[in-house]
Amino acid sequence: MVGPKGPWICNGVIRRNYASFGNDEQHMAQERSIEVKVGAVILVALTILVGFILVMGGLSFQPTYAIYVDFDNPGGLQTGAPVRMAGVKVGKVDTIEFLGGRVETLGCAIDEPNRRPLVRVKLKVEERVHESIHDDADFYVTTQGVLGEQFMAIEPGKGTKVLAANDEVKGIDPPRLDLFLAKGYDLLDTTVNGIRNNKELISDIATNTAGLVKNLNGVLGDNRERINRTAENLEKLSVEAKDLTAHARENYVDNPKLLHTVDNIDKLSSDLARDSGPMLKDAKESLANLNRISGAVGAPGEEQKLRKAISDLEELATRANTAAADAQSIVSHIKKGQGTVGALVMDEALFDDVQEMVRDLKHNPWKFLWRE
Secondary structure, eight states: OEETTEEOOOTTSOOOHHHHHHHHHHHHHHHHHHHHHHHHHHHHHHHHHHHHHHHHTTOOOSOEEEEEEEESOOTTOOTTOEEEETTEEEEEEEEEEEOTTOEEOTTSOTTSOEEOOSEEEEEEEEGGGGGGOBTTOEEEEEESSSSSOEEEEEEOOOOSSBOOTTOEEEOBOOOOHHHHHHHHHHHHHHHHHHHHHTHHHHHHHHHHHHHHHHHHHHHHHHTHHHHHHHHHHHHHHHHHHHHHHHHHIIIIISOHHHHHHHHHHHHHHHHHHHHHHHHHHHHHHHHHHHHHHHHHHTSTTHHHHHHHHHHHHHHHHHHHHHHHHHHHHHHHHHHHTOHHHHHHHHOHHHHHHHHHHHHHHHHOGGGGTOOO
């Protein structure tokens, strides 16, 4: 008789079917356990790989805004390159668009066409640094180390305005070593060709230079004593100039009297600056008064009054001169002893008699009324 798992013998002979069926169930359970473990390991590995890719790819969940930077040549900058500010990554290069540098004359002056940039780089910058990037910020391409990857660097600037989203700015082109080397090779090639084509001229120049050096050595040898004397004189002159400088410093620079004079001049200038305001005010008032007087003099009827006043002043001056002449004549007569006053003043004997009579009258006043 045949069972589900193979032949088996009845009546107490060998039975294999049930034993093999239990072993198959156990084997299948082990296989499922191994498959689950392998799947879990693969899932963990895939999770780690995705996380590593996200971290290395610079994926950020920060909100961003766009800034457009124009270059004539951004070097080897690539899409996805990091954007750094103060060494910290704050975004990435989103796109690099070639504009071709076409000239746009629409809306521009004929002599000043508007040339479009060659390359426009779109940056995705995190919003958290928006307030730190000003309108005078610098954008330039640089590398990490000598041979490191290129990235966009931002110097935030110190302007009063913040760079808005979608603004267009001019970037600083990186130095081009290849162009420098090409120009250097061109210059070297030009130099070599010039030497090759002017061998005779260069030979003549070398010969003439050698002769000139030989003649110069002969002149120096023949005039060695004069040269030595000239050097000694120059040394003495330098010593005298040094002494003269020290003397001038002592007498004119570090002189206390000179410093005191300078202080006085400084004080005088300060006083003038302080008093110039009131003096200027007084001058303005005097000018205003003079203008009022001139206006009053020029008024109708005032001119006649002014002429009369001047005539009166002339008459008064004439009388004063006459009085002064009379007074001078009287004084002259007195000095000469002429007249009663002159005799009284100039005659000492008469003066003494008068003085004695005055003393007598003080002691004997009755003599005014009575004569002996």
